[in-house]
Amino acid sequence: MNKYFSHLVWLGAGTASEPTSLLEIAERVTLVDARESACLLLRKQHSQEKVDVQQRLLAVDSARLEFTEYNLIECSAVSPVTGLKTIYPGLKTTNKERITSTPVTDFIASLMLSGNNNLLIMDILDSNLALLESLGQGGQLHLFSDIYVQAGVEPLYESAPTNNELMLFLQQNGYLLQQTSGDDPDLPWLNFSLNPLWQTLEQSQQTNEILTRELNSLSELLLSKEAELSNLLQERDDALAQLLVFQSKKSQAVDNAEPLIDNTAQQEAKAGRNAELIDKLHAELAIAKKHATERLKKIDQLEKSNRKLDEANTVLINHQKALKQEMLKAEAQINIIKDLFLTP
Known part of the structure; x- marks a missing residue:
C-alpha cells in the first residue's frame, strides 16, 4: 500500500504485527488493547513519539463486561467462543476479569480525527461488525478512507459475524473490497477502501x-x-x-x-x-x-x-461482485489444497 495516512487507529492491536508494515505509513498511530500485558509490550516495542498506546475494552455501550483471556492471547474476547474451538481445539481459558467498557464512538471522538485520510484496523473478532455499525450510526465510519478487518469464514464466537456479513455491511456503506490477505484461510484479513463516488x-x-x-x-x-x-x-x-x-x-x-x-x-x-x-x-x-x-x-x-x-x-458494485467471486474461487482452491495435504 503506497498511500500515506494522517492517523492509523488499530482497535484490538495485540502485538500489532499483522497486517504487516502498516505502522510506517501513518503520521500518527493509536494502538488500543484491553489487556494490560499487551499494552506494556506495545509501549516497549513502539516508543516513537507518534505512537500512542491505550488500554481500553471497546464496546457499543459502556458496561461491566467479563473479559476472557485464552492461551492464544489474540483470541481474548467478551463473547463465548463457538467455531473458534474447531479451528483451535486446544484453546483454553487462562484468565477472566470484569472490565468497564468504553463506547467506541466516545473513543473515536476523543481522537479528534480530521478529514477522512485515516486508516482503521479492526481486530476484535467477536464484535467487529457491531463496532463498525456503531461508528456508522454515529457518523464516524467515513472518517476512515481505508479499513482492515478480520473475521472468520464461519462464526467464531456467539453472535459474531462472518466475513461475508462484514463485506455486505461495508459495501452498503460505500466501501469496496480491495484485497484479501493473511496466512490463515479460516481468518482472512479484508482490506476495504471508500468508494470515491460515495461522498x-x-x-x-x-x-x-x-x-x-x-x-x-x-x-x-x-x-x-x-x-x-x-x-x-x-x-x-x-x-x-x-x-x-x-x-x-x-x-x-x-x-x-x-x-x-x-x-x-x-x-x-x-x-x-x-x-x-x-x-x-x-x-x-x-x-x-x-x-x-x-x-x-x-x-x-x-x-x-x-x-x-x-x-x-x-459499475463499481458489479466489479465488487466479480472480486467476491474470485475470492470464493480462491477459498475453494485453498480448501482443495488443504484436503490434498491433510488426506493421509
Whole structure:
C-alpha cells in the first residue's frame, strides 16, 4: 500500500504485527488493547513519539463486561467462543476479569480525527461488525478512507459475524473490497477502501434535501402571502363598499354631512394604505415564485447528476461482485489444497 495516512487507529492491536508494515505509513498511530500485558509490550516495542498506546475494552455501550483471556492471547474476547474451538481445539481459558467498557464512538471522538485520510484496523473478532455499525450510526465510519478487518469464514464466537456479513455491511456503506490477505484461510484479513463516488453522492443528496426543505418553506410562505393578500383584497372591497354607502348617505343627509365626510376620508385613507400593501405583497410574491423556480431547476440538475452517479456506482458494485467471486474461487482452491495435504 503506497498511500500515506494522517492517523492509523488499530482497535484490538495485540502485538500489532499483522497486517504487516502498516505502522510506517501513518503520521500518527493509536494502538488500543484491553489487556494490560499487551499494552506494556506495545509501549516497549513502539516508543516513537507518534505512537500512542491505550488500554481500553471497546464496546457499543459502556458496561461491566467479563473479559476472557485464552492461551492464544489474540483470541481474548467478551463473547463465548463457538467455531473458534474447531479451528483451535486446544484453546483454553487462562484468565477472566470484569472490565468497564468504553463506547467506541466516545473513543473515536476523543481522537479528534480530521478529514477522512485515516486508516482503521479492526481486530476484535467477536464484535467487529457491531463496532463498525456503531461508528456508522454515529457518523464516524467515513472518517476512515481505508479499513482492515478480520473475521472468520464461519462464526467464531456467539453472535459474531462472518466475513461475508462484514463485506455486505461495508459495501452498503460505500466501501469496496480491495484485497484479501493473511496466512490463515479460516481468518482472512479484508482490506476495504471508500468508494470515491460515495461522498459525492452523499453531498448531492444532502444538497437536494436542503433545497427541498427551502422549497417547502417557500411554498408555505407563498400560501401565507396569498392568504394575507386575499384578506387585504377583502378588506379593500369592504372599504369600497362602505365608501359607496357613505357617499350615498352624504348626498341624502346634508345636515350630517360633516361627520360623514370625516368618516369617508378615513375609509379612503385606509383603502389607499391597503392598496400600497397589496402592491408590496404582489412584489414579494413574484420574488418568492422566482426563488421557487430557481430551486426547482437546481433539484432537476441534482437528480440528473444523481442518476449518473448511480450508474457509475452500479459499475463499481458489479466489479465488487466479480472480486467476491474470485475470492470464493480462491477459498475453494485453498480448501482443495488443504484436503490434498491433510488426506493421509
